[in-house]
Amino acid sequence: MLIKNNSCLCGSTKHYNKCCGVFHNNNLAPTAEALMRSRYTAFCMNKTNYLITTTLPEQQKMLIANNIYKISNNTKWLKLEIIATKNGKQQDPTGIVEFKAWYTDIVSGLKHCHHETSSFVKQNNHWYFVYPD
Ligand SMILES: [Zn+2]
Structure with a gap:
């Protein structure tokens, strides 16, 4: 369906x-970047x-209560670009991933770029995304 050439x-x-x-x-993502990619x-x-x-366990109820990840049929994701990573390797307790995610707003037809610097923490060997306050 969405997967071109199976890549x-x-x-x-x-x-x-x-x-x-x-x-x-x-299966557990070994690095913050791997988790970031799999979340995209x-x-x-x-x-x-x-x-x-994959969000920090203490934030999960809030995400559900606020419908943070409700499905939007108005967004078509185009491309992920990892700009930089800091720590987030297998042995690290925390990591930062800066990325750009390109998408088309299907209603307006306009292309946008979501630029974010995300924080990740490791708890019990799981990497988690930290939802920004
Ligand atoms: Zn992938």
Whole structure:
């Protein structure tokens, strides 16, 4: 469906099943960047539950209560570009990933860029996205 040539939507040249699909199937992302990429792919594929469960556990109820990751049919994600990463490697407790995610607003037809610097923390060997306050 959304997967062109079976290469992963996160922009790696790997097959989805050997890239973000691994993490969507309950395997732990080894680095903050891997989690970030798999969350972008989850956005593309409307995997709301994955977006919730990969956010810091104490923030998950708030995300659900506020419908933060409700599915939008008005957004078509185009491309992920990782700008920079700081820490977030296997041995690190925290990490930062700066990225740009390009999308088309289907209603207006306009192309936009979401530029974000995200924080990640590791708890019990799981990397989690920290939802910004
Ligand atoms: Zn991927």
